[in-house]
Amino acid sequence: MAAPEIDRLIQVLSRLPGFGPRSARRAALSLIKRKESALLPLIDALQGAADHVRNCSQCGNLDGTDPCGICTDERRDAATLCVVADVADLWALERTGAYKGRYHVLGGVLSALDGIGPEQLNLGSLFRRIEGGGVKEVVLALGATVDGQTTAHFLSDRLQPFGLAVSRLAHGVPVGGELDYLDDGTLIQALQARQSV
Template sequence: MMLSDMERLVQLLARLPGLGPRSARRAALHLIKKRESLMLPLASALGEAAANIRNCSVCGNLDTADPCGICRDPRRDTATICVIEGVADLWALERTAAFKGRYHVLGGTLSALDGIGPEQLNIDGLVKRAADPAVTEVILAMGATVDGQTTAHYIMDRLAGLDVKVTRLAHGVPVGGELDYLDDGTLTAALRARRPL
């Protein structure tokens, strides 16, 4: 059975994260209603993005240039590499404007259940970059999940023989957080990561 153009559009939109079938139908109807001002420019932008955006060969970021803008920026600190699971994490850190070093995107985390081993991640590239004498610190910014922690421990083992300081992001009480709303794991991590004032 052939799908109509509308059904195909709804099915494709439903594949996006956060959109179920009902939300995809609403989005498709909105796009059709705003064909000239939204749908056609969106289709053009999607085509250009598909043709031009690629992974940076140095860090794994997404950009239209290779190396990416962050890797080419001479103002960035070349001595510090922040290791992250995906590009969304890079964007989150860049939003803070608190980190001025370079990044390394792994492309996920180790996960035995999903069949993701070290070969599927960009860990060898990280080890090669960390071996550069100009690099003095590698920050592990993995999520506080079992897979994130497993990946961080694996990377620490791989970097053990190099002359580089390995640090990790602090875990614990968020700014503005109230203790009675936090889960046990977060409170435990906060107690273990306490520091003097």
């Protein structure tokens, strides 16, 4: 019933995370109804991102410059390297303002089911950065999933010969969490990582 251009817009939008066919239709209609205030600015923003955003050749972050702003920031601690699975994880850590070191984006995690092995991850440049000297600690900020933990163990083993301090993010009871609502795996992690008070 819709024009082919509208159908194409709906199809493209439905490929985005969080969009199914219904939400893609709603978004497409909203964009078309508000052409001047929504659709045209979106087109400009998409074109700008396509033209200027690239992966940082050092860490894998997305930025308008290469190397990225984090890698070139002299105030960042170059001796600490935080390894994350993807750029969304880097952005999440940056939102906290608590980490002042540098990053390395793997581009995923090891997953036998998805056919992702070490060759598919951004590991070569990670080891080159470490071999280049200056890195004293590697923080493994990988998810508490089976694949995330497998990747953390793999990296921990591979980093051992470098004589670095290797740490990982704490896992367990979230701030404000009630024990009754937590899954068994989270409770086990919390018990194993308990601290003195």
